Amino acid sequence: MKILVTVKEVAEVEDEFEISGGDIAEQYLEYDLNEWDDYAVEEAVQISEDVDDVEVVTATIGPERAEETIRMALAKGADRAIRVWDDDLEADSYLDVDSKAELLAAVVEEEAPDLVLTGVQAGDEANGATGVTLAEKIGFEWAAVVNQLDLDVEGGVANVHRELEGGVEELTEVESPAVLTIQSGINEPRYASLRGIRQAQSKPLDVKTLGDVGLDASVLESSLNQTDLYEPESEGDATVWSGDAEETAGELAAFLRDKGVVEA
Amino acid sequence: MSDVLAITEHRRGELRDVSLEMVSAGRDLADQTGGDLHLAVVSGDVDALADDVNREGADAIHTVEYGEEFNHDVYTQAIEQLYAEVDPQFLLAPNSVNGMDYAPAVAEGLALPLVTDAIDLAYDDGLTVTREEYGGKVETTIDVEEDHAAVTIRPAEWPQAEGTGDAAIEAFDADIDESEIKSTVTGYEEVAGGDVDISEADFLVSIGRGIDEEENLPLIEALVEATDATLSSSRPIVDNGWLPANRQVGQSGKVVTPDVYIAIGISGAVQHVAGMKGADTIVAINTDPNAPIWDLADYGIEDDLFDVVPALIEEFGGEVPDL
Numbered sequence: 055m056k057i058l059v060t061v062k063e064v065a066e067v068e069d070e071f072e073i074s075g076g077d078i079a080e081q082y083l084e085y086d087l088n089e090w091d092d093y094a095v096e097e098a099v100q101i102s103e104d105v106d107d108v109e110v111v112t113a114t115i116g117p118e119r120a121e122e123t124i125r126m127a128l129a130k131g132a133d134r135a136i137r138v139w140d141d142d143l144e145a146d147s148y149l150d151v152d153s154k155a156e157l158l159a160a161v162v163e164e165e166a167p168d169l170v171l172t173g174v175q176a177g178d179e180a181n182g183a184t185g186v187t188l189a190e191k192i193g194f195e196w197a198a199v200v201n202q203l204d205l206d207v208e209g210g211v212a213n214v215h216r217e218l219e220g221g222v223e224e225l226t227e228v229e230s231p232a233v234l235t236i237q238s239g240i241n242e243p244r245y246a247s248l249r250g251i252r253q254a255q256s257k258p259l260d261v262k263t264l265g266d267v268g269l270d271a272s273v274l275e276s277s278l279n280q281t282d283l284y285e286p287e288s289e290g291d292a293t294v295w296s297g298d299a300e301e302t303a304g305e306l307a308a309f310l311r312d313k314g315v316v317e318a
Numbered sequence: 319m320s321d322v323l324a325i326t327e328h329r330r331g332e333l334r335d336v337s338l339e340m341v342s343a344g345r346d347l348a349d350q351t352g353g354d355l356h357l358a359v360v361s362g363d364v365d366a367l368a369d370d371v372n373r374e375g376a377d378a379i380h381t382v383e384y385g386e387e388f389n390h391d392v393y394t395q396a397i398e399q400l401y402a403e404v405d406p407q408f409l410l411a412p413n414s415v416n417g418m419d420y421a422p423a424v425a426e427g428l429a430l431p432l433v434t435d436a437i438d439l440a441y442d443d444g445l446t447v448t449r450e451e452y453g454g455k456v457e458t459t460i461d462v463e464e465d466h467a468a469v470t471i472r473p474a475e476w477p478q479a480e481g482t483g484d485a486a487i488e489a490f491d492a493d494i495d496e497s498e499i500k501s502t503v504t505g506y507e508e509v510a511g512g513d514v515d516i517s518e519a520d521f522l523v524s525i526g527r528g529i530d531e532e533e534n535l536p537l538i539e540a541l542v543e544a545t546d547a548t549l550s551s552s553r554p555i556v557d558n559g560w561l562p563a564n565r566q567v568g569q570s571g572k573v574v575t576p577d578v579y580i581a582i583g584i585s586g587a588v589q590h591v592a593g594m595k596g597a598d599t600i601v602a603i604n605t606d607p608n609a610p611i612w613d614l615a616d617y618g619i620e621d622d623l624f625d626v627v628p629a630l631i632e633e634f635g636g637e638v639p640d641l
Contacts, residue, residue: 067452069606078456151422151432174418179451181434182413183470186422195500196390198419218329218415219473219569219592221509224388229500235418239557277431277463281446285608286457292602292615302619303629306580306601309617313599315521315578316545316634 055105055207057098058167060158060185061112061127061135062088063120064178076283087123090173094236096243097203098171099131105207109133113161115154117144121259128254129246136161140263142271150276155187160267162192169212170233174199182235189233197228201237205230320353323406325397326371327414328362329388330506333370336412336471341479343439343471344410345375350441354378356404357485360396361385365487374481380404380490391499393420396492398427403490408445413470415570425468433460434470445469453587454610473569474592509571512564519548522576524567524594526552528583528604528623532560536639538582541627544636550574552590568593583623586611603627 063085071082087095095112102108112127112135114120124135138157143149162170170189175182182198189196201223202215216224217237228234246254264270295305310316324344326337341357348355354377359367364381372379380403382396397420401409409428411421413435425432437457438448445462447469516522523545525538542549549565556566567574569592579597584590586602586609594600595614602615603623612618619626628638 065452067455069608071455071608073456078452151434152426155426177453180453182418183422183425183432183434186419187426187432190423190426196419196423197501198390199415215507216415216419217570218506220573221563221571222329223507223509224503225505225507227502227504238553242559277467278433279461279463280458281461282459283451283456284458285455286450286613288613290613290615292612292618294618294620299621299625299629302621303626303633306617306619306626306630307633309601310521310545310578313578315547 055107055169056109056111056165056167057101057169057171058162058165059091059094059098059110059112059127059132060170060172061091061095061114061124062173062176063114063116063123064088064176066177073283073285076280078283085119085123087126088173088176090175090177090236090238092243093238093240094171094173095127095130095132096241097236100241101205102131105205111136111165111167113138113158115139115143115149115157124259125251125254126246128257128259129250130244131250134258134260136260136262138262138264138267140265142264142274146274148276148278148280149274150278151181151183151187153274153276154184155191156273157267157269158184158188159191160269162188164267168231169205170194172233172235174235174237185233185235194231194233195229196233196235197226198235199237200234201240203234203240320351321356321404321406322348322351322353322408322410323356323358323401323404324410325358325360325412326367327412327416328359328367331363333367334414335478336414336473337371338373338478339473339476340410340412340471341371341373341375342476345479346476347408347410347439347441351407353407356380356406358382358397358400360393361387361389368487372483372485372487373479374483375479376483376485379485379487381487382490382492384492384494387503388416389499389501389503390416390420390423391501392494394423394427395494395498397424399492400490401428407466409468411468411470413472417470421468421470428468430466430468431462431464432468433462435472436469437472437475439469450588453585455608472588509563512562514548514564516548516550516565516567517572517574519574520577521545521547522550522567522574522579522597523547523582524550524552524579524584525555525582526584526590527554529555532558534641535560537624537627537641540636540639541631544631544634552584552587581611581615582627584611585609586614
């Protein structure tokens, strides 16, 4: 059995930042494994530990810099990795959901996995749509926002809980092959061990161009253009207490007593 | 061709609030495109649900009677067929958990460009969608070059439509191919309640990612004890297993309405805000001046919680633990 996990390297923005040329200036960004994908990797690795003969393959769309993140997924137990990138992708300014799903679909076609796990969303763009779009493209069944997974390998069914709003979970049976988008909290992602990090260095990480996966630059054509990026105007009019911590804590304490919520 | 088709949502027999927001968002956009607003009600007691969503601004309501509850394979087929029948310019769906489960598939099936989690829509010879990135730190505008598109709408961003509408309610006979239904909803489960009901508390001290490590939790617990508050948290704290699920405030957790809500080290992601914006007074303690929590806070301290919280504990005569 083969499980493909899509892994994205996402940018996190520092508290203070500047925008230049329609994007957040590079020096204010730090890169890391997308939080939701971390849970997806862990879920796949746990399945590989429970079930015999499972291969976990990661797929990433990203530049060379992303390899640090990919090695982290390998150190946590994925068996090998695929990274798709080339000059056409490098030159593309806005990769929309459809293009990403098309690229991943080409990888799925080559790899023919039995199960695809993706994070529910990415911490940067937060489209929350690539997994289900991918499923529809490749003709897999799917479930979005999965926070519990019990795989019946023999029966070809994934029994999932989908985390709905307001503390309610939906119990669903999904026929495999399937794409499941994984919600945070489904498991406890492990830290990469030193041994794992060492081993990850020798695990295969294949870099493929669009041509290698049977596509060309036309897959990047999009009818969506990101035309502006800006800091939202603050709608807030908070009274911000100033001073050192003793002074501000004093103000807050007085407020809480005044409000009557603390009697002490 | 300039009409708008908006999909409503229901669960366990009840129309969800986001459905009334879909009426407002859809009406806004239909006013701009100069078309009609069509609504769709799929599955469940469709006649009762259609009556319920028949508010001012709706021009037509299409009902698809098939099954009791949400099933994405049914929704996908029904909405694609209804789209072909109504032939709208724009398709709107909620950016809810279920919306995320069918809207991308419908957009793919209909070859429509998809923009998710919209917080504003503007139409002027073309659609421009405003959305947030990086946890709400920036906003972006996305221009759609094609005439047609699918957009998912962020819950609680538009007002709920009111009044009584006079939309024509029509049954739509969707041809659902049962062999294409490959997922089955087998039930629902409530997340365990536990011993504390944070939705009943008058004074909540709530913590987020800013506390960094589980080892720092006793600091907050000391504040809770000194002030006789109730402890709650944002999602990451529960995901990490530092607090049980019944303490989680947010879209997937509890909705709370205390007199005072102190958000400590909580950035204010939209999913969290959904659960706490009903608090009477919101106080933020956060080092990040750009955190979205400041849009909601009534009062705040822009400082390190590890300096402020010990000082606050001492204000109330509590003991500051060694961390």
